[in-house]
Amino acid sequence: MGKRKKRVNEFASPYTIGNAVKKGDLITKLSMLFMGAGNIAHGQIVKGFLFLIIEINYILFMFQNGLHNLEMLPSLGTQAQQEIWNEKKGIYEYIAGDNSLLILLYGVLTLSITAGFVLLWVASLRSAYKAEVLSKTGKHISSFKDDIKDLFNQNLHILLMTPPVMGILLFTILPLIFMITMAFTNYSKYDDHLVLFDWVGLANFAKVLSFHDSIGQTFWSVLAWTIIWAIFATGLNYVLGMILAIVINRKDTKLKGLWRFCFVLSIAIPQFVSLLIMRTMLQPEGAVNTMLKNIGLIDTALPFFTNTMWARVTVIVINLWIGIPYTLMQVTGILQNIPGELYESARVDGANVFDIFFKITLPYMLFVTTPYLIMQFTGNVNNFNVIYLLSQGHPTPVGSTAGKTDLLITWLYKLTIDQQYFNLGAVIGIMTFTVLAIIAIVTYRNTGSYKDEEGFQ
Amino acid sequence: MMKKKEAVPVRARIAITNFFVHVCLAVLSVIWLFPIFWVILTSFRGEKGSYMSTFFPKTYTVNNYIKLFTETSVLNFPRMFTNTLIIAVCSCIISTFFVLAVSYCMSRLKFRARKPFMNVALVLKLFPAFMSMIAVYYILKAMGLSEGAMIRVALILVYSGGAGIEFYIAKGFFDTIPKVLDEAAFLDGATKFQVFTKITVPLSKPIIVYTIITTFIAPWVDFIFARVICRANADYYTVALGLWKMLEKEYIDNWYTAFAAGSVCISIPIAILFVITQRFYSSGMSGAVKG
Numbered sequence: 041m042g043k044r045k046k047r048v049n050e051f052a053s054p055y056t057i058g059n060a061v062k063k064g065d066l067i068t069k070l071s072m073l074f075m076g077a078g079n080i081a082h083g084q085i086v087k088g089f090l091f092l093i094i095e096i097n098y099i100l101f102m103f104q105n106g107l108h109n110l111e112m113l114p115s116l117g118t119q120a121q122q123e124i125w126n127e128k129k130g131i132y133e134y135i136a137g138d139n140s141l142l143i144l145l146y147g148v149l150t151l152s153i154t155a156g157f158v159l160l161w162v163a164s165l166r167s168a169y170k171a172e173v174l175s176k177t178g179k180h181i182s183s184f185k186d187d188i189k190d191l192f193n194q195n196l197h198i199l200l201m202t203p204p205v206m207g208i209l210l211f212t213i214l215p216l217i218f219m220i221t222m223a224f225t226n227y228s229k230y231d232d233h234l235v236l237f238d239w240v241g242l243a244n245f246a247k248v249l250s251f252h253d254s255i256g257q258t259f260w261s262v263l264a265w266t267i268i269w270a271i272f273a274t275g276l277n278y279v280l281g282m283i284l285a286i287v288i289n290r291k292d293t294k295l296k297g298l299w300r301f302c303f304v305l306s307i308a309i310p311q312f313v314s315l316l317i318m319r320t321m322l323q324p325e326g327a328v329n330t331m332l333k334n335i336g337l338i339d340t341a342l343p344f345f346t347n348t349m350w351a352r353v354t355v356i357v358i359n360l361w362i363g364i365p366y367t368l369m370q371v372t373g374i375l376q377n378i379p380g381e382l383y384e385s386a387r388v389d390g391a392n393v394f395d396i397f398f399k400i401t402l403p404y405m406l407f408v409t410t411p412y413l414i415m416q417f418t419g420n421v422n423n424f425n426v427i428y429l430l431s432q433g434h435p436t437p438v439g440s441t442a443g444k445t446d447l448l449i450t451w452l453y454k455l456t457i458d459q460q461y462f463n464l465g466a467v468i469g470i471m472t473f474t475v476l477a478i479i480a481i482v483t484y485r486n487t488g489s490y491k492d493e494e495g496f497q
Numbered sequence: 498m499m500k501k502k503e504a505v506p507v508r509a510r511i512a513i514t515n516f517f518v519h520v521c522l523a524v525l526s527v528i529w530l531f532p533i534f535w536v537i538l539t540s541f542r543g544e545k546g547s548y549m550s551t552f553f554p555k556t557y558t559v560n561n562y563i564k565l566f567t568e569t570s571v572l573n574f575p576r577m578f579t580n581t582l583i584i585a586v587c588s589c590i591i592s593t594f595f596v597l598a599v600s601y602c603m604s605r606l607k608f609r610a611r612k613p614f615m616n617v618a619l620v621l622k623l624f625p626a627f628m629s630m631i632a633v634y635y636i637l638k639a640m641g642l643s644e645g646a647m648i649r650v651a652l653i654l655v656y657s658g659g660a661g662i663e664f665y666i667a668k669g670f671f672d673t674i675p676k677v678l679d680e681a682a683f684l685d686g687a688t689k690f691q692v693f694t695k696i697t698v699p700l701s702k703p704i705i706v707y708t709i710i711t712t713f714i715a716p717w718v719d720f721i722f723a724r725v726i727c728r729a730n731a732d733y734y735t736v737a738l739g740l741w742k743m744l745e746k747e748y749i750d751n752w753y754t755a756f757a758a759g760s761v762c763i764s765i766p767i768a769i770l771f772v773i774t775q776r777f778y779s780s781g782m783s784g785a786v787k788g
Contacts, residue, residue, distance in 0.1 A: 192690035200598035204661025211658030215629030302526035310718035373703035469628035
């Protein structure tokens with residue numbers, strides 16, 4: 041006993057499940073069946089009972105609902121709602137049928153709960169084995185009080201991370217899994233599959249990716265515009281916003297607070313208000329066209345949202361109005377973090393403004409803000425507000441489900457909310473993700489702030 | 498300033514640059530403030546309707562504001578305002594805590610799940626948020642939060658639940674705080690929790706302000722999630738949803754100027770918040786470690 045593995049990685053621990061099963065004593069093995077048994081036997085009463093209570097609850101849940109939920113998952117329900125004429129009462133009576141959507145949701149929920157339970161089971165077994173080893177070697181077994189104290193020091197990450205992670209699991213990951221599964225069904229208004237639907241495998245993907253199907257052709261053109269949009273929107277916002285921030289941050293610029301306030305104030309106006317107002321201003325009979333006509337610069341209204349090229353440039357320019365203040369806010373805090381000595385020594389060495397910008401400011405900013413840039417890029421690919429509120433995707437060719445300024449995300453919204461093609465919407469969501477994932481992971485892994493987090497310390 | 502002769506032209510050049518910079522900033526500020534100015538003008542406009550032929554209104558009135566707060570039978574704006582304020586305050590507190598906690602763990606604590614978590618978070622952020630919108634609604638419904646007053650709780654959870662993912666910016670900031678400070682505190686016997694609350698947080702005002710502002714604004718500007726969660730329960734509408742409603746076809750002619758008035762009203766609390774918090778940007782981190 042007491043044999044320690046050589047530390048291969050930083051976090052390797054001798055208390056693995058493998059060791060617990062192989063070398064653990066009877067009590068530890070009993071913990072595989074009755075969670076917490078090992079802890080209780082070695083004096084960690086509270087911890088042990090907590091494990092046990094969780095296990096009992098899980099088993100109760102599975103017998104009451106869980107098993108039924110899992111059983112329904114492969115078929116997604118077969119019983120349609122039925123209408124039966126009741127002779128006595130003289131009315132139609134309805135017999136509730138299966139609702140595939142709920143079956144799918146509860147199925148996914150049950151699977152997730154099971155996965156969580158397995159993780160806890162592993163944790164309890166390891167904890168039981170650890171208690172056994174410690175008691176055999178005569179070391180101190182931490183009491184419940186010690187465990188609580190550790191939460192504020194060595195195990196602070198558990199204390200701080202648990203609530204946010206629970207939130208993420210419940211409100212981000214779980215819904216996501218649910219929607220991903222939807223991509224493999226025929227849940228859409230097509231052929232009336234809104235209540236009862238089935239698994240269809242990869243059929244939806246084939247449809248979206250094909251060059252011959254009208255949905256497929258729309259997909260490729262929307263994808264191309266989405267990428268062009270994201271590159272322009274991100275790059276221009278970042279560069280122009282940073283230049284603005286540097287100009288305001290200059291030593292000689294007066295009224296720094298006032299300038300910053302002027303720009304940042306536009307964030308205080310909710311996006312949908314400012315965007316809707318701009319939309320009314322840019323209409324054929326809106327304020328901008330009226331003014332230009334009154335001055336005599338134009339005879340016919342400018343086609344802000346009716347000509348493809350005009351519409352595309354308009355949304356990119358207006359996005360600058362939205363985005364630059366955000367870059368300004370983000371960048372200002374970090375600009376002030378650049379150690380002043382760097383600038384002073386550069387100035388002593390005779391560097392000019394451009395040298396300082398390219399040799400000190402830009403590398404530092406890129407180092408700190410690369411994750412922010414990537415997030416901006418993905419944010420722009422998913423920039424629903426600007427497109428939907430401004431152009432609503434118009435101009436839209438007749439008979440198409442997507443307009444010329446529609447991004448994948450607004451198209452997704454139109455397909456699901458307006459047209460109820462939930463399965464195609466889910467596929468497009470997955471495709472959006474795939475595109476972003478490839479770009480992001482490759483760039484992110486190659487950035488300084490990921491490889492060397494302390495580079496600028 | 499080696500030779501005295503060059504001193505004057507250099508100073509003149511600096512003066513010209515400064516003048517140029519300030520003129521540019523002024524022009525840009527006007528562009529940025531123009532739509533805001535226009536909303537304010539419209540909110541005092543006497544004529545109804547969404548289009549008009551002149552830039553400045555012909556008549557001015559405060560009736561739009563009075564209408565907004567007194568005509569509560571069709572669209573109850575005061576109630577929407579209260580709803581949103583409650584939701585925004587709660588969700589901003591929860592989100593800020595989530596974001597700071599996760600960022601600190603990612604920046605300073607070393608543990609097994611750290612790198613995997615960062616990768617997972619990055620991956621999750623790549624999924625479009627609406628994709629799971631309908632699923633979120635059904636989950637809230639299963640939790641019994643989709644009816645009555647619980648809708649407020651549902652919205653708070655929707656806006657703050659997944660906030661822990663948005664840690665990248667704050668983490669980047671924490672990374673720039675010198676570790677010497679933490680080490681000094683550990684030598685004095687501080688626990689990690691104390692370092693977090695007594696050193697990292699007080700030094701992070703700019704990023705905390707940033708987090709608070711962005712999370713506070715979310716409920717005011719989101720109408721998509723609110724629309725899915727609230728459905729037809731007009732009693733629990735948020736401001737964004739109400740304003741959105743005012744621009745629908747059946748309301749727009751009567752409510753367009755009231756919409757502008759409403760926009761002005763909801764921008765005020767947020768603008769005040771900006772004024773209060775502006776000063777945190779100016780000093781920032783400079784002077785955290787001297788010598």
